[in-house]
Amino acid sequence: MMDFSRSKYDIIGRAKVWYAISLVLLAVWLVAIAKNVITTGFPLVRGIDFEGGSILQLRFDNWPEDRNIPKFSQDVKILVDRYTERAPQVQTTPLSPEETGTGTKSLILQIRSDASLLSNPDAQENLYNDIRQLGGEFISLEETEVGAVMGKELTTKAVQGVFIGLLLILIYITVRLSFDFALFAIVGLFHDVLVVIGVFALFGLEINSSFVAILLTVVGYSINDTIIIYDRIRENMKVKRHLSFDVLVNQSLLETMARSINTTLTTVLAIMALLVFGGLSLRTFMLGLGVGITTGAYSSIFICAPLLVSWRMRGRAPAPAAEAVDVAELIRRDEESLADLFGEEDEEEEERVEPITVTKAPSEPKVKRQRPKRRRRR
DSSP states (O other): OOOOTTOOOOSGGGHHHHHHHHHHHHHHHHHHHHHHHHHHSSSSEEOHHHHOEEEEEEEESSOOTTOOHHHHHHHHHHHHHTTOSSOOEEEEEEEOHHHHSSSSOEEEEEEEEOTHHHHOHHHHHHHHHHHHHHHOOOEEEEEEEEOHHHHHHHHHHHHHHHHHHHHHHHHHHHHHSOHHHHHHHHHHHHHHHHHHHHHHHHHTOEEOHHHHHHHHHHHHHHHHHHHHHHHHHHHHHHHOTTSOHHHHHHHHHHHHHHHHHHHHHHHHHHHHHHHHHSOHHHHHHHHHHHHHHHHHHHHIIIIIHHHHHHHHTTTSOOOOHHHHHHHHHHHHHHHHHHHHHHHHHHHHHHHOOOOOOOOOOOOOOOOOOOOOOOOOOO
């Protein structure tokens, strides 16, 4: 596992670089959104769920095992495009013999297009004949028309859901930490949402109900990473009060960097696997999810925390990078020396033996010798 806690990299000292990268990306996305507004009157390409249209679902029984399903899907899309004004969406779902219960393979074909496909019976019949010539006989499972009113209602609820989620996050972080922590966490979430919207606008990807799921997933994933970083900052603020705030935050980021990278990397690898092997129907969803999760990890480390430092240290000069590294190194050395010292004392206490004191026995009192008296001579 990677360990950045002993690294000397100054993330906070390079805050202007991270701000510049985000501003350039957002500028590109805003240009793409403005272009869509000018050309189509809406920032994004709305799918059938938002704009209304028709849904056709067909089932092909006895589907040949060696038939190329992606090529068939592309050929059907070209056929449907002749009868509609808007580019259609074609989704295929193969069913194994065990799933069908008939002993043969089947294929479900779903076509999403504008309302003109069902409003004109002659065009619909001609389309069905062309599809029969292309893929054989089929059974019609669904012919549904989605109204524009339902699309507007879905748009309104999607926007309300995102903003209610952001408001609840703001309240939670304010109660748990403080308002400025919550404010810059929300700024990071707006950054992530705008990047995802910009990618869809730049590449002309259609938005539908799954797009709402992408935004809510990205918001939840990004705020989770941000909360973990904020929690480490709060812990360090209690035990390292002698450090300046920028040095403390930089150290907190380095301590949580390994966790952020490992979590994001494992998630993105799973998304890439689904992006490659999951089929055409999942690619747009997985692309938006991968972009959102990656930019969510980026904003948690390089946007939210530096913005918090810039706000709290406004009007004060930040600690020089060399001084910050020296202070962090001294703290680590002190912690190690204290740990070693306490460890040695414990060992000495275990090995310490109480000394045995020997006291001398009381000496006998000295007796004065008396000389025998001499007899006097007469």
